[in-house]
Amino acid sequence: MTLLHHGRAAPRLAALLVGLFAAALALATPVSAANLFEDLGGKEGIVRIVNDGVDRVLADSRIKGRFVDTDIKRLKSQLAEQFCHISGGPCVYAGRSMEQAHAGLTLRNAEFNALAEDFQAAMEQQNIPFTVQNRLIALLAPMQRTVVGQ
Template identity: 60%
Template structure:
């Protein structure tokens, strides 16, 4: 008798929820995202890149993304970064401005720099998918 092996499922990535806790949990992530979006929209260096953006969806998916990456148990429902940023002609200067705005938003919520750096380290690889020139 021949048995066929079931396809092996990719193991789920187990995330360390300590970053989520250190960030202050969902209420603080939601506040950081609200402040972050406000800063981006006021930032002359990058505000033009959000001209055609559904801001309500942006807010929702950023909360999901930060919560997911930090081990908070959320599921990111947004599109892949490469797809979202395709055609925007973003530069490293745009990416750096965005990071600065995120740091300001986290500062506003009194998140310690060593905790900020842990989140930024998880976000940094996304630069490859967003910067296109």
């Protein structure tokens, strides 16, 4: 005998579960992407974050060696375009897929995490609130699976 099949508790339990599920979805769903773009400071804010983030990466002894032969101006441009696009801005990312861009690099989790830390520090430097940082990171984090170990 279970509560879901007998007695008055079943409808209340079902309603409670539906309510909890809806609340969890509401908490997990980020504010609209357009707001994220604006919360990052629009295109200009994103460019500042990317420029500072890449500069930090290039100074980071843990990963700077990975960028020795990289066209830094192009990298900054592509990252700004990508961040603008995924945050709901008016940009269209026209660069290579993450798999293509990182093919043959055999990146490690530690390197991915170092880059993420450098960009988080760049957002802190630009006074981006922690909650806004997390919203952008939540959009970028799934890329780890497509770049690490390629």
